Amino acid sequence: MVGERATPETIESIRKEIGADKGFAAQYLGYLKLIVSGNFGRSYYSNRDVLSDIAAKLPNTIKLAFAAMAIAVPCGMTAGMIMAYRKGRLSERLFSMISIGGLSLPVFWVGLMAMLIFSLQLKLLPPSGTGGLRFLILPAFVLAVPALSSLARVAAATIEETMGLPYVRTAKAKGLVPMKIAAVHVLKNALIPIVTIIGLDFGSYLSGAVVTETIFGWDGIGRFTMEGIIMRDYPVIMGCIITCTAVFVIVNMLTDILYHYLDPRIRFHGQDR
Amino acid sequence: MPRLTILLFRILCFVLLFAFVSCSARNRLDDYLYCRLNSNPATLDPALITDVQASVIAAKLFNGLVKLDDRLNVVSDIAERWEVSKDGRTYRFYLKKGFLFSTGREVTAQDLKYSFERILKHATKAPNAWIFDNVAGAKSFREGRTGGVEGFGVINHYEFEINLTLPFSPFLKMLTMTPAYVVPREIVEARGADFASNPSGTGPYFLDSWMPNQQVVLKRNDRYSGGAARLKGIVFRIITEDLTALTEFELGNIDILLVPSSAYQKLKNDAKWNPYIESIQGLNTYYLGLNTSRPPLDAPVLRKAISLAVDRKKILETFYEGRGRLAEGPVPDLLRTWGSDKNTKVIDYNPAMARQIVKEHGLTGTRLTLYVAADQDAVDLAEIIQGYLADAGLTVIIRQLEWSAYKSAINRGEPDMFWLSWWADYPDAENFLFPLFDSANLGPAGNRTRYVNRDVDHLIEQGQHSVEQRQRDRIYQKAEEKIISDAPWVFFWHKTDYVIRQPWVSGFKGYPIYNMDKGMDVQLRKHNH
Numbered sequence: 001m002v003g004e005r006a007t008p009e010t011i012e013s014i015r016k017e018i019g020a021d022k023g024f025a026a027q028y029l030g031y032l033k034l035i036v037s038g039n040f041g042r043s044y045y046s047n048r049d050v051l052s053d054i055a056a057k058l059p060n061t062i063k064l065a066f067a068a069m070a071i072a073v074p075c076g077m078t079a080g081m082i083m084a085y086r087k088g089r090l091s092e093r094l095f096s097m098i099s100i101g102g103l104s105l106p107v108f109w110v111g112l113m114a115m116l117i118f119s120l121q122l123k124l125l126p127p128s129g130t131g132g133l134r135f136l137i138l139p140a141f142v143l144a145v146p147a148l149s150s151l152a153r154v155a156a157a158t159i160e161e162t163m164g165l166p167y168v169r170t171a172k173a174k175g176l177v178p179m180k181i182a183a184v185h186v187l188k189n190a191l192i193p194i195v196t197i198i199g200l201d202f203g204s205y206l207s208g209a210v211v212t213e214t215i216f217g218w219d220g221i222g223r224f225t226m227e228g229i230i231m232r233d234y235p236v237i238m239g240c241i242i243t244c245t246a247v248f249v250i251v252n253m254l255t256d257i258l259y260h261y262l263d264p265r266i267r268f269h270g271q272d273r
Numbered sequence: 274m275p276r277l278t279i280l281l282f283r284i285l286c287f288v289l290l291f292a293f294v295s296c297s298a299r300n301r302l303d304d305y306l307y308c309r310l311n312s313n314p315a316t317l318d319p320a321l322i323t324d325v326q327a328s329v330i331a332a333k334l335f336n337g338l339v340k341l342d343d344r345l346n347v348v349s350d351i352a353e354r355w356e357v358s359k360d361g362r363t364y365r366f367y368l369k370k371g372f373l374f375s376t377g378r379e380v381t382a383q384d385l386k387y388s389f390e391r392i393l394k395h396a397t398k399a400p401n402a403w404i405f406d407n408v409a410g411a412k413s414f415r416e417g418r419t420g421g422v423e424g425f426g427v428i429n430h431y432e433f434e435i436n437l438t439l440p441f442s443p444f445l446k447m448l449t450m451t452p453a454y455v456v457p458r459e460i461v462e463a464r465g466a467d468f469a470s471n472p473s474g475t476g477p478y479f480l481d482s483w484m485p486n487q488q489v490v491l492k493r494n495d496r497y498s499g500g501a502a503r504l505k506g507i508v509f510r511i512i513t514e515d516l517t518a519l520t521e522f523e524l525g526n527i528d529i530l531l532v533p534s535s536a537y538q539k540l541k542n543d544a545k546w547n548p549y550i551e552s553i554q555g556l557n558t559y560y561l562g563l564n565t566s567r568p569p570l571d572a573p574v575l576r577k578a579i580s581l582a583v584d585r586k587k588i589l590e591t592f593y594e595g596r597g598r599l600a601e602g603p604v605p606d607l608l609r610t611w612g613s614d615k616n617t618k619v620i621d622y623n624p625a626m627a628r629q630i631v632k633e634h635g636l637t638g639t640r641l642t643l644y645v646a647a648d649q650d651a652v653d654l655a656e657i658i659q660g661y662l663a664d665a666g667l668t669v670i671i672r673q674l675e676w677s678a679y680k681s682a683i684n685r686g687e688p689d690m691f692w693l694s695w696w697a698d699y700p701d702a703e704n705f706l707f708p709l710f711d712s713a714n715l716g717p718a719g720n721r722t723r724y725v726n727r728d729v730d731h732l733i734e735q736g737q738h739s740v741e742q743r744q745r746d747r748i749y750q751k752a753e754e755k756i757i758s759d760a761p762w763v764f765f766w767h768k769t770d771y772v773i774r775q776p777w778v779s780g781f782k783g784y785p786i787y788n789m790d791k792g793m794d795v796q797l798r799k800h801n802h
Binding site for chain 1: 313315316395398400466469470484485486487511512513517520521523524526676
């Protein structure tokens, strides 16, 4: 903050200014008071207002999270259905292999490979930066890969399980067309575990994809947190953590509420049992 | 069902393809130079800058009284000329007439007084206020006992005088540093803390926009008093990852890039890029610091044994791929105005003698802690050193720490040995002696090996106050001799950096000190990237 050759008086005056001279309890209470008043303080390093920086970066992270989900959910579900309906055939094995790969490859490797292929070789997309759609595709794709893979596997397993249930057999016996059985009877009832996975992934994306954002220079919460940690910029770190926790809790709460609509057997406390 | 999945799949492929194709257009500002910064600058207020990134930018936004030329000589900047009194205590600067701030106002001696006093003012919290330590009245001003610094004298509109308490020969060179830039009072006071993110100065460029963590854009200042820059502007893109930056460079989205060490061999061996790599001989010294303040390394004999045990030359040639010049002492070759001398030769590799010393003094098996910052190069190097010292009969325990934790551990004197480098703030041998070896600077101020030798202190200080260059050379040579024989460091090398540029960039030059480049001569040829 003041360089290594700072005088003891300067250091002392800064300690006083940020309240480091007070006891632990007083510092904690001071911080709580600050947050309650809607303020995360100022960055030690850049002296910028943390809350307004977070407010500027959160939309980028949200954009990235939605883009990743927009890729992961349709692709994952499609792959899951193919794996379930084509069990034992070549296509099932192929998709199964790909999804295991997607789950086990580290994000930084996928990111660098995607950058080398799509940016350096094919020259289709910019390798880094924050901006419109063309900047969004690569990081969103890289972020979507593991979610897509886990989604495909869970979808395949639950769809397969649901297909064996008596009501599906009944539906078949009633002579319904396979498309309708798949959409109305199977898919809807297989949704609970799928929604859980989507909710968890989405929540973690919203709290910042540190590696992806850093590799692709995407100016979101994840990279902001990382830089705060490297610089030991405590107001930034705390501000980011509080924001991310809040986002994660909200997304999970929304997921829980969604369960009720997907499966009316799930009720909330206080309703009749 | 299969029909549904196939349909979904097709739609998805189509959407992705469309997105790819529609996105391949590029956007670059015409006639702007694109550079890379590896982190976001913390501030652009010259009074507060401590990092290289910000200094590189500030050099293009501001000017000082004097600056450095290509050969590291002090030359005129805002001051047209200057006179130094015979006793070396009074500097009188004659300012250029009509030197303008980018707002159009003329720079006067009052602006210099304001800018320099601002650095010393307590409320500014300037980290580099030490550059004015020797100015008469600086101390009492800092302590709030006086309203102004008596050593900063405004003679008239265009004459400014600085009085020192003692003759101090590196002073003029210190005035080329970032904190000694001139700032316009009315804007600093109007913008308050925001001056750091929205600065305004006298330089060849002015700040057009700064999107933190994304980019800093400078635009040419057409009113610049030192002539017009050839570029329309400069874009500094903030890219943390080396590989990402390299990809951007290979795509032509970045024009000039400091070659990351991991990519050096690849680019050097690539016929396409090899002609565009330039070396910059840095003003720096890399060293293994030995904690002289406590056993076991308070014994000079063990320190010498360590110096004898390590083959610096081989490490430089193999591990470091020859990216540096072997150190002959703490002072870099470029600043060694007294030339090489056989008497000051650093201790060379002699493993047999090292083993013998260790054995004779019963030091076999001595355990030494070696701290390194958690970067792969430093860790690899620590293991190499560990190997050499094991051959000499010493046991080295390596501890890897995150950078800030590492810095505070070595500032406290926790490890026996540590790996570090020192980079010049101003081009004078004194900058490699006083902060690093004078006992007034123990710990964070630079002397982290806690080396205390009263004779050396005396020589260094004598050199600071002596006015005649040849006399200074003799004094520093003597100081260096003593330091080398006490071996508080194992002197490794002076690192050479490499910069790669695109074929369409011309007039670019790498400088040994980060704030020397004002971005005046670089230009871009018409190209189709």
